[in-house]
Amino acid sequence: MLPAIDIACPYCGEWITVFIDGSAGGQQYIEDCQVCCRPIQMQVSLDDEGNPNVSARAENEAFRHRFTGARDSKSSRRVCAR
Numbered sequence: 001m002l003p004a005i006d007i008a009c010p011y012c013g014e015w016i017t018v019f020i021d022g023s024a025g026g027q028q029y030i031e032d033c034q035v036c037c038r039p040i041q042m043q044v045s046l047d048d049e050g051n052p053n054v055s056a057r058a059e060n061e062a063f064r065h066r067f068t069g070a071r072d073s074k075s076s077r078r079v080c081a082r
Contacts, residue, residue, distance in 0.1 A: 004019050009040060
């Protein structure tokens, strides 16, 4: 099962869940917001233990969030670190 991470859309601010496939290592891709449909630039890296670190930003990069660690069904939402 792919780890799920909750992120806040850099455009509309709504929390969305993204599933991270860390088997490919570090990666960069665009995923549309499930609420406002705007493109979010996602950058994924893995820490030394293989846990995903995700940066989510708007196309103009004026607004950037960084989220770390995977969320499972027993834990609460991750907090954004700026």
